Amino acid sequence: MDRIPILKLGRALLVSIQVDIHDRLAKALEEDLSERIVATGARGVMIDISGLEIVDSFMGRMLDNIAAVSRLLDADTVVVGMRPAVAITLVELGLSLTGVKTALNVERGMALIGSGQYEEIDGDDALEGGDERNDG
Amino acid sequence: MSATTDEVLPIRESDDVVRVRQAVRVRAVAAGLGLVDQTKIVTAASELARNTLDYGLGGTARIETFTGSPERGVRLTFADNGPGIPDLERALTDGYTTGGGLGLGLSGARRLCNEFEIDSVVGQGTRITIARWK
Numbered sequence: 001m002d003r004i005p006i007l008k009l010g011r012a013l014l015v016s017i018q019v020d021i022h023d024r025l026a027k028a029l030e031e032d033l034s035e036r037i038v039a040t041g042a043r044g045v046m047i048d049i050s051g052l053e054i055v056d057s058f059m060g061r062m063l064d065n066i067a068a069v070s071r072l073l074d075a076d077t078v079v080v081g082m083r084p085a086v087a088i089t090l091v092e093l094g095l096s097l098t099g100v101k102t103a104l105n106v107e108r109g110m111a112l113i114g115s116g117q118y119e120e121i122d123g124d125d126a127l128e129g130g131d132e133r134n135d136g
Numbered sequence: 137m138s139a140t141t142d143e144v145l146p147i148r149e150s151d152d153v154v155r156v157r158q159a160v161r162v163r164a165v166a167a168g169l170g171l172v173d174q175t176k177i178v179t180a181a182s183e184l185a186r187n188t189l190d191y192g193l194g195g196t197a198r199i200e201t202f203t204g205s206p207e208r209g210v211r212l213t214f215a216d217n218g219p220g221i222p223d224l225e226r227a228l229t230d231g232y233t234t235g236g237g238l239g240l241g242l243s244g245a246r247r248l249c250n251e252f253e254i255d256s257v258v259g260q261g262t263r264i265t266i267a268r269w270k
Binding site for chain 2: 053057060088089095
């Protein structure tokens with residue numbers, strides 16, 4: 001069976017769903033991701049769904065599950081790149097994915113889950129350089 | 137309105153649900169539906185195709201494009217010879233499920249369409265017709 005590739009970048013795992021996938025592949029992704037979170041100690045998971053033309057209740061539930069499982073395994077999940085028509089349809093379907101963090105694009109998604117990326121190594125904000133300061 | 141050629145696709149396995157989605161997308165584009173309408177009918181098709189597979193134990197999806205005036209759109213009929221739905225009203229309620237799902241398939245699909253018709257006979261099967269037009 002095919003697998004959706006999971007990439008590791010720093011302390012985050014990246015997944016890009018680029019084609020319409022069947023349910024078994026979606027389930028496999030859920031399992032693979034939880035294993036990889038534990039194996040790599042990742043603190044964040046970013047799922048790019050910009051390639052998806054639809055998100056139905058099955059896929060929506062999968063995204064919700066991934067977010068919930070990741071949270072239990074000490075990782076934050078962010079879903080990025082949702083198309084506007086997909087967002088409108090999801091809400092009308094009755095799924096607003098309240099348990100899932102979202103960001104408009106990969107850059108903003110990384111900012112969300114990557115914000116803790118250097119913390120343990122550097123202790124404080126010494127390396128934040130050009131990043132926006134977040135003193136709140 | 138005048139209907140054009142029908143297309144009937146089998147729904148026997150998980151991959152068939154993907155094929156139905158893709159065929160409905162092609163037809164929705166051909167019918168001239170806008171992007172949001174396309175997305176809605178394809179999403180509804182996905183929910184109903186999965187139901188046909190999971191609850192109806194397999195069946196068929198008929199896809200029909202109508203290009204008359206004033207309405208242009210896509211009509212889909214999902215049919216199975218499965219166990220049928222004993223309590224339709226409940227089955228159409230948000231959050232009600234006899235499987236492991238969210239219980240949004242039927243009720244959600246109904247919200248995503250302009251037309252929604254369901255016939256189900258216990259022990260004989262279920263037939264659902266939906267349409268989306270512009």
